[in-house]
Amino acid sequence: MTSGDAEQGVAPSDAELLRAHVEGDKQAFGELVRRHRDRLWAVALRTIGDREEAADAVQDALLSAHRNAARFRGDAAVTTWLHRIVVNACLDRIRKRQAHPTVPLPDGNRSDDRPSGVEPAAPATDHETALLVRQALADLPADQRAAIVLVDVQGYPVAEAAEMLDVAVGTIKSRCARGRARMALALGELRGRDADHAPGGNQDATQTVPSGPGAVQPPPGGRDRRDQR
Amino acid sequence: MTGAEFGGVDIDLLADYIGGALEGTPDESAVATLIADDPAWREAYEQLSGGIEVVRAELASFGPVEMPDDVAARVDAMFAPVPQLTVVRGEAPDGVREKKRNRRMRWATPIAIAAGFIAFVGFGADYLIGRGSDDSAADTASSAGGSAENSTALDAGIITKTTGTDYTRATLAQEPVEPMNAPKSSLGVDQSEPQRSMASGSALSRLLDPAALDDCLAAIQQEQGGSITVRSVDYARFDGAPALIVRFSGSAGSWAWAVGPLCGTPAGDADTITQVPVG
Numbered sequence: 001m002t003s004g005d006a007e008q009g010v011a012p013s014d015a016e017l018l019r020a021h022v023e024g025d026k027q028a029f030g031e032l033v034r035r036h037r038d039r040l041w042a043v044a045l046r047t048i049g050d051r052e053e054a055a056d057a058v059q060d061a062l063l064s065a066h067r068n069a070a071r072f073r074g075d076a077a078v079t080t081w082l083h084r085i086v087v088n089a090c091l092d093r094i095r096k097r098q099a100h101p102t103v104p105l106p107d108g109n110r111s112d113d114r115p116s117g118v119e120p121a122a123p124a125t126d127h128e129t130a131l132l133v134r135q136a137l138a139d140l141p142a143d144q145r146a147a148i149v150l151v152d153v154q155g156y157p158v159a160e161a162a163e164m165l166d167v168a169v170g171t172i173k174s175r176c177a178r179g180r181a182r183m184a185l186a187l188g189e190l191r192g193r194d195a196d197h198a199p200g201g202n203q204d205a206t207q208t209v210p211s212g213p214g215a216v217q218p219p220p221g222g223r224d225r226r227d228q229r
Numbered sequence: 230m231t232g233a234e235f236g237g238v239d240i241d242l243l244a245d246y247i248g249g250a251l252e253g254t255p256d257e258s259a260v261a262t263l264i265a266d267d268p269a270w271r272e273a274y275e276q277l278s279g280g281i282e283v284v285r286a287e288l289a290s291f292g293p294v295e296m297p298d299d300v301a302a303r304v305d306a307m308f309a310p311v312p313q314l315t316v317v318r319g320e321a322p323d324g325v326r327e328k329k330r331n332r333r334m335r336w337a338t339p340i341a342i343a344a345g346f347i348a349f350v351g352f353g354a355d356y357l358i359g360r361g362s363d364d365s366a367a368d369t370a371s372s373a374g375g376s377a378e379n380s381t382a383l384d385a386g387i388i389t390k391t392t393g394t395d396y397t398r399a400t401l402a403q404e405p406v407e408p409m410n411a412p413k414s415s416l417g418v419d420q421s422e423p424q425r426s427m428a429s430g431s432a433l434s435r436l437l438d439p440a441a442l443d444d445c446l447a448a449i450q451q452e453q454g455g456s457i458t459v460r461s462v463d464y465a466r467f468d469g470a471p472a473l474i475v476r477f478s479g480s481a482g483s484w485a486w487a488v489g490p491l492c493g494t495p496a497g498d499a500d501t502i503t504q505v506p507v508g
Contacts, residue, residue: 067508178244181243
């Protein structure tokens with residue numbers, strides 16, 4: 001899942017389109033965007049969660065890519081480069097949102113880090129589990145959510161996701177692993193809350209997880225994996 | 230299954246182990262030993278592994294998402310080829326250019342105000358970020374066929390427009406252009422009116438006064454920091470409210486600012502609504 005393989009042999013490759021754009025072809029960048037916009041949109045929407053913010057992030061990112069195309073060195077696939085710019089634009093927006101929190105809506109369904117429920121409706125089968133998984137994904141820290149969206153939802157290989165997020169492979173593995181564990185725990189907790197008819201939401205779910213430096217039993221070695229490659 | 234059930238177990242470390250993040254490290258064997266020897270770790274491993282499998286299966290079942298049509302249209306418009314021929318209508322108000330020349334400030338190139346009215350039809354990123362904009366202007370000037378007023382205004386100096394366009398943050402960087410075959414009323418504005426008529430009755434009328442406009446531009450320069458060269462001002466709207474759209478370049482690059490009717494009052498206050506980089 002690296003480039004427009006389907007078009008190769010018939011249409012120019014992604015790299016050729018980008019090169020043409022740099023050389024002044026005014027059609028080339030638009031064609032490149034049309035080729036990949038759905039996947040870029042999916043990543044942005046699922047990472048940032050808000051439709052309008054996702055739209056703004058994608059537009060900002062694509063304008064940036066358009067301007068800086070000449071700096072593309074070709075040491076990664078064009079789609080990897082585009083995804084990196086889009087994901088970074090999303091994470092920047094999330095960080096700004098956290099730095100300048102908005103007033104929560106009366107129903108409390110918008111926090112400054114988590115998506116606000118834009119995922120398409122779940123299939124009819126096991127609808128409840130699907131909704132709980134979406135809720136748990138939305139509650140993850142943004143870095144873990146971005147990694148899981150790329151690897152588990154969009155299906156990118158770990159190494160490519162690491163390039164997109166510009167972090168080490170070990171960091172992606174750790175973010176995905178810890179995010180999945182949080183989701184699994186939250187899933188159990190959300191189900192338990194539903195069974196007890198408790199109020200909705202998952203605000204405290206992760207706080208019950210005995211993990212990290214504060215865990216009862218210290219980890220062997222106790223090192224943070226996030227900077228491993 | 231909740232985290233509270235796993236007292237004594239480092240869930241993050243266990244998650245790293247399950248997810249393969251410990252492969253090749255000493256911690257991998259250490260955690261394996263804990264799982265083999267410690268019932269609490271073993272139970273946590275079994276339950277968490279099962280839960281993670283459920284989560285991964287659900288995540289993998291998320292359906293494809295397509296970019297909505299309205300967003301796709303906006304993106305397409307951003308990168309559509311730029312129309313090469315544009316029309317500039319109208320004439321400069323008497324004496325205005327001379328006054329502006331006399332009031333020339335250090336941020337401005339020789340100032341000439343055109344009564345050019347450039348209606349919005351399509352956007353192009355090449356135009357927006359500066360690539361091709363000069364060409365477009367030159368083409369416009371030459372193709373307009375003999376209007377010295379318009380040519381001068383487009384070649385150098387501040388272009389004054391009264392488009393009435395309602396900009397948003399997403400469209401602020403985009404400058405309206407009008408190809409020769411564009412319908413006359415594409416903005417819903419009577420283009421036969423003098424350019425000032427739209428702004429004169431609005432909250433922006435104060436900024437029609439050259440002195441007030443200069444104060445406003447000075448305030449923008451002060452807030453921006455460093456010398457700026459103003460390319461155009463557009464008496465328009467932003468998110469529905471009257472706004473002056475100022476496009477300029479400086480040491481920090483090219484920018485489009487939306488400022489409110491009080492721009493320049495008090496001195497140094499640009500009444501900034503928002504600002505976006507262009508190019």
